Amino acid sequence: MLLLAILLIPSAAAGLAYLLPKRGLRLALLVLTSVVHLALVAVLWTTPDATALGGWLMPDPLGLIVLTLVSVLFLAASVYAVGLLREESPRGGRLFVSCLLGFLAATSLVSLSHHFALLWVGMESTTLAVAPLIFHRNDRRSLEAVWKYLVLSSVGIAFALLAVFLLATSQPALPGVRALVLDDILANGPSLEKSWLRAAYVFALAGFGTKMGLAPLHTWKPDTYGEAPSLVGALMSGALTSCAFLGLARFTEVAVAAGLTDFTRPLLIAFGLISLVIAAAFIIGQADVKRLLAYSSVEHMGLLVLGLGVGGIGVYGSVLHVLNNGIAKGMLFLVVGNLVLATGSSVAADMRGMLKQRPWSAALLFGGLFAVTGSPPFGLFVSEFSIVSGAIREDHWLVAAAMLALLAIIFVGIGGMLLKIIFGTATTTTSDDEKATGDSALLLVGPLCLAALVVMLGLYIPPPLQDSLARAAQLLGGVAP
Amino acid sequence: MNIGKFAELLLLLIVLTDFAVLGSSRLSACVRAIAIQGVLLGALSLVIDDPRSVHAMVLAAGTVAIKGIGLPWFLRWAMHEAAVRREVEPAIGYMASLGLGSLAVGASFALANRLPVITRVELLVPIAFATLIIGLLILVTRSKAIIQVVGYLMLENGVYLFGLTQLSRVPFLVEIAVLLDVFVAVFVMGIVVFHINREFDSISAANLVELRES
Numbered sequence: 001m002l003l004l005a006i007l008l009i010p011s012a013a014a015g016l017a018y019l020l021p022k023r024g025l026r027l028a029l030l031v032l033t034s035v036v037h038l039a040l041v042a043v044l045w046t047t048p049d050a051t052a053l054g055g056w057l058m059p060d061p062l063g064l065i066v067l068t069l070v071s072v073l074f075l076a077a078s079v080y081a082v083g084l085l086r087e088e089s090p091r092g093g094r095l096f097v098s099c100l101l102g103f104l105a106a107t108s109l110v111s112l113s114h115h116f117a118l119l120w121v122g123m124e125s126t127t128l129a130v131a132p133l134i135f136h137r138n139d140r141r142s143l144e145a146v147w148k149y150l151v152l153s154s155v156g157i158a159f160a161l162l163a164v165f166l167l168a169t170s171q172p173a174l175p176g177v178r179a180l181v182l183d184d185i186l187a188n189g190p191s192l193e194k195s196w197l198r199a200a201y202v203f204a205l206a207g208f209g210t211k212m213g214l215a216p217l218h219t220w221k222p223d224t225y226g227e228a229p230s231l232v233g234a235l236m237s238g239a240l241t242s243c244a245f246l247g248l249a250r251f252t253e254v255a256v257a258a259g260l261t262d263f264t265r266p267l268l269i270a271f272g273l274i275s276l277v278i279a280a281a282f283i284i285g286q287a288d289v290k291r292l293l294a295y296s297s298v299e300h301m302g303l304l305v306l307g308l309g310v311g312g313i314g315v316y317g318s319v320l321h322v323l324n325n326g327i328a329k330g331m332l333f334l335v336v337g338n339l340v341l342a343t344g345s346s347v348a349a350d351m352r353g354m355l356k357q358r359p360w361s362a363a364l365l366f367g368g369l370f371a372v373t374g375s376p377p378f379g380l381f382v383s384e385f386s387i388v389s390g391a392i393r394e395d396h397w398l399v400a401a402a403m404l405a406l407l408a409i410i411f412v413g414i415g416g417m418l419l420k421i422i423f424g425t426a427t428t429t430t431s432d433d434e435k436a437t438g439d440s441a442l443l444l445v446g447p448l449c450l451a452a453l454v455v456m457l458g459l460y461i462p463p464p465l466q467d468s469l470a471r472a473a474q475l476l477g478g479v480a481p
Numbered sequence: 482m483n484i485g486k487f488a489e490l491l492l493l494l495i496v497l498t499d500f501a502v503l504g505s506s507r508l509s510a511c512v513r514a515i516a517i518q519g520v521l522l523g524a525l526s527l528v529i530d531d532p533r534s535v536h537a538m539v540l541a542a543g544t545v546a547i548k549g550i551g552l553p554w555f556l557r558w559a560m561h562e563a564a565v566r567r568e569v570e571p572a573i574g575y576m577a578s579l580g581l582g583s584l585a586v587g588a589s590f591a592l593a594n595r596l597p598v599i600t601r602v603e604l605l606v607p608i609a610f611a612t613l614i615i616g617l618l619i620l621v622t623r624s625k626a627i628i629q630v631v632g633y634l635m636l637e638n639g640v641y642l643f644g645l646t647q648l649s650r651v652p653f654l655v656e657i658a659v660l661l662d663v664f665v666a667v668f669v670m671g672i673v674v675f676h677i678n679r680e681f682d683s684i685s686a687a688n689l690v691e692l693r694e695s
Contacts, residue, residue: 147626153621154633162613162640168647169599179650195596 003052004061006040006067006108010094011035018094025099027082033101034071034078037108041071045464055181056115062319062475066246067111069326070239071454074104076446077235078354079335082443084231084341084389085161095132101130103235104347110243114182116164116250123160123211123247126240127153133235134228145220145227152220152278156210159161160247167254170196186475189257197258197295201461205267211244213294215278223284225294226346230337233290237297237329242322245304249476252308256477261311268309269399275302276406283413290346292417293329296372299410300325303403306392307387310399313477314390319469321383326379326458330452335361338439338447339421348417352424361439362422364447369418371454373411379457386481485602488528492604495521495642496586499615503582504575506568514557515631518638519548529602529645537648544641552634560627570587572622585614600646609646613639 013033020026028244044050044059044067051058059067081100085093109122127150135146158225168180170193187194206217213221223235243254255264279299286292300321307318336346338361343351371378374385384407391400461469468478498521501514523545527537571578589610600606616635623629 022600062568151629155617155636158633158640164642165640165644165647168650173650179647193597199596286578481613 001052002040002044002047002050003057003112005427006037007057007105009036009040010101010105010108014105014420017101018098022092023085023093029082030097030100031075034075034104037104038071038075043476047290055178055183056118057112058114058183059112060114060472060475062249062472063111063113063245065319065323065465065468065472066242068109069242069323070104070111072105073235073238073326073330073450074100075452076233076330080231080337080443080446081236083440084229084337086440086442087369093223096136099129099132099467103239104117105129107239107243110246111417116167116182117181119247119250120157121343122285123208123243126156126243127157127211130232130240132233133379136229136232137227142227145223149220149224150405152210152217156207156217158207159203159210160207161253163200163202166196166200166203167251169193170200180255183256185258189254190259192254192258194258194446197255197260198263199268201251201255201260201264203266204248205271208248208251209271209305212241213298213305214247214301214305215275215298217302218275218278218298218356219256221298222291222294225297225333226288226291230290230340232335233293234330234333237293237333238326240300242295242326243302245322248305249308253475256475260320261477265309265311268305269396272302272304272306272309273402274401275299275305276403276410280409280413283410286355286413286417287348287418288346289348290333290340291419292348292414293298293332293336296410296414297329299406300329300372301322303384303387303390306399306403307383307390308478309393310387310391310396311477312390312394312479313392313481314387315476316473316480317383317386317388317390318471318478319472319476320386320461321380324379324383324454327450327454327457328368328371329377331447331454332372333366334443334450335364335368337419338366338443341443342439348421349375351421353426355422358439360444364444364451365418366422367451370423371451372408373414377455377458379454382458390478409467417476484528488525488602489604491521491525491528492602492608495638496608497527497613499612499635500582502619502635503578503615506575508560508569508625508627510556510680511569511628511631512553512560515624515634516549516553517555517676519550519553520545522638522641523549523643526648528647529600529605530647540648548634548638556627556630569623569628570625572624578618578622581618582615585618586611589614605642605646609639609642612642613634650693 010033013029016024017029020029033231042116044064048059048064081097091254103126106122106125110126112120113119113122115311131146131150134149135142164180167185171177171179171185171188172191172193174188176189177188209219225237228236243336252264255261275298279295279302282295283292283299288297302316304321304325307321309316339351339358340346342354342358342361354365374380386402388400391403392399473480497519498514498518502511505511506513523541526544527541539638585609589607592610593607596606613636616632616637616639619632619635620629623632630678
């Protein structure tokens, strides 16, 4: 009942939002739905053995972590949306709100599915829900971005569907075992046919890797994040990529249960390192701050699969990194959105000296800079540290060394741009009294709360979360610290 | 002619439609070929499974209606509405395309031979892979938005063909796949027709270069 409510309430709200006549009512519905959703997710933490649809929907540690991340980000984003839709009066605000709520329903479905086909349906729906959001500005550049996104994601999603079929093929027909139900597959892991399962894993990596934006399948990412409204960038880089990672993680759980880690781990390490290299190459000398964040997202997706690839404590780091990266990226995109609203541009050269014009947002950006590059005391330090030490403990010395070097380059690249935005001297001298207004509280409260969360995760992880992280890491072939 | 032979005949015809799209220079011919492929897929889903099962019948009817009739009609309407020029204008030549297509078929048979046998219709798996690869080839070597959609549909048809091997075990899977894929395709094409055409003079995705990394 609870699980169905988590899916159906946002779906119903999405339909209702399209019908409501007034913008105020729609926005109220948006915030109300996200509050109710978060409350239901919180209840779900206390009732871990809820099931629905005959075990097709079920919370488990990893799914619950992703669902919680999605719900928290969505609440922050919906409060932000209230402030944003006041400043910008967009075309078809009803479609925007409706698609946002549809996105929440689709991502919840991905997080809760224990049936691979259902997970695929959720993943496909996220693509559909997000496309109109990217196309929000309705101009040439966003048209180009949405076309690239749709073509690449559709190919990725088609590969993921093939992976689901291949997984079904690898499952022998045993009495009492349901096809494509995660728990049944995991319970009979050794009986899976290995060659089909290898094929399934390769296609799952390519398909969900495209949705995550792993290099070299990331080419849609800078364009999409660069053109989409910052709010949509926050949800995509924080929530959507985490759901895509969850899809890949489900296949990884199956591979671990079938004893295929010798095959999967080198693949994951290769994709992870390529992503880090591409991210470092394009972050240095990047001119646009939203595209910079997109490449930073490529970097963090690379770290997530690297953690899975090195095994051991690195897997734990990966699962924790899903949370940390999601929250930090969401916060950064929202803050950058504030600065873009203030200056009307996302080119870094146009937005220098923001500390004077927008002190709150600039201060948050300063924190975000250190958070996203993995400095203490932020949560990303803990998770990245776990991934590196996982690499060292599992005797991947070269991987660890390459990771550290690339992370240092990326730190310099991101720092160089963001510090100029915060402290640089403004190139344009428009009337000061007009600009030094500061942001509305609605645009700040979301990123502030997210920043607080990512600091908290760096200093203290609540015991129930710690327990879930450890159990998720075990299923993915790793160990808890 | 027994059922297995008939299925193999249908599969051979499907490969022919793959090459028809690959080798023809006119958009309308490509759309016609993908429509025929849709009808062949529908017929195949009747033959592969027990032909009297309600499931197979519903699936076949849905496939023919959507992939054989609905989407090609929509594509033709889009071409007409956007006054698209008739030529395909590929990035690589037709002979080269056909050569790569043949390589794809060879590679698919080699790949399928290395995998365990899962269906009594031996051609099904290699031709599923071949259709998938050729669809992908069209998607990356053609610059017009409409023909890219045709390539995407062919890629989906390849996945669908492979899905037919699992028809008796997880039948509903194929159905949701059909429904959602079609929805995505319609969605993609809706955007193509109404916006790319409105913003740009020609409906070519090759014009979409503003966002390149400088």
